[in-house]
Amino acid sequence: MIPRRLVVLVLGAAVIAAGLASSASAALFFLFKPTTADAGELVTVRLGGTPVNFTLEQREKPFRNGIRLYLVPSGAAEEVSSRFDPRLHFIGRIVPDRNSRGIVTFRVPPLGSGAYALASWCPACAKNSFGRTFFVQTVPKVSRYRRWMGLRVQMPSARETCPVSETGTYSNGLLSTTVPPGGVLSTRKEADGLSQKLGWLPHRRFPDSLAVRGERLDAPSPPMKVLGVNWGYASSGPGAKGSWASAVKFPSEGCWRISGRVQDISLSYVVKVVADS
Structure with a gap:
């Protein structure tokens, strides 16, 4: 006769094995x-x-x-x-x-x-x-x-033609921005670079701040300089949606990949940066 304790142990092992098999199949x-x-x-x-x-x-x-x-x-x-x-x-x-x-x-x-x-x-x-x-x-x-x-x-080469991202609202479902018409980003020419403000709209509120960076794709260059990232509201009231505005400065014109990251959410896009005439 099989001892009761052994039967319990065998049944317990069988249940565990079945559970592991279920987890694996799922x-x-x-x-x-x-x-x-x-x-x-x-x-x-x-x-x-x-x-x-x-x-x-x-x-x-x-x-x-x-x-x-x-x-x-x-x-x-x-x-x-x-x-x-x-x-x-x-x-x-x-x-x-x-x-x-x-x-x-x-x-x-x-x-x-x-x-x-x-x-x-x-x-x-x-x-x-x-x-x-x-x-x-x-x-x-x-x-x-x-x-x-x-x-x-x-990733198409940027040396001949800048592979700009699709114009308009550019989103991954949790973070979005706006790519200018034709993927051409006009900037204000200053003594130490080309300045612009970039907007970022989260689809839910994040407790952390947004990190922004930019790198040139078509030629060697220092990275885009981020002067500040500020949170604000375009309107008031309970339905108002907040967004980030990042003040940036490019060292030169060219094809640039710009990225924003907050927690585990990242969004990158490509634009052709030009100076206003």
Whole structure:
């Protein structure tokens, strides 16, 4: 006769094993379409298990908590352990439906050419992942989904033509700015550089301040100088929306990539900087 204590231990082990198997089967993974794109082109990310032709209109309520998505250079993927790592670039938020199906379409940010992995922040995943909420997707050596699990970004050369970002409101869903017509940013010429103010509109209030930087893409140059970043309101009242205004100074005309970051949210765009005549 098997001792009762041994039966309990065996049953307990079986329950734990079943729980681990359940967690593994519910593990998140994401697929890109297409898997190669130029900066500025549209790419769709879908949760594993979501049909290829699935649309937002096909989602079934209730919706689950949103998952933030980021691109990270593949060469740094194993080193990144936090959503606040500056090597991450936020691309959007995916909201699964009741059946864990979800998609999001984003515009590829103007990142350096190369291979990128996908990272995610999923607060609701903590209960099934021993408290973990941040994940970097690894590409298995053998998987039928392998070819869709990474993204290769192509950044056009800025030496011949400046690859300016799309004109108008430029947004990643949580932070937005305005790209001037034709991607041409007019500046005021001063003795020590070219000055301008850049606006940034958050889609929710952040307790931290915004960090802004700029780098020239078409020629060697000192970085853009940030003179100050101020928070303010364009109107008063309970519905008033606040925004940041960053006073900057460029050392020269040319093709510039400008980036703003607050907490884990980053937004980058490219403009051609010219001096007012």
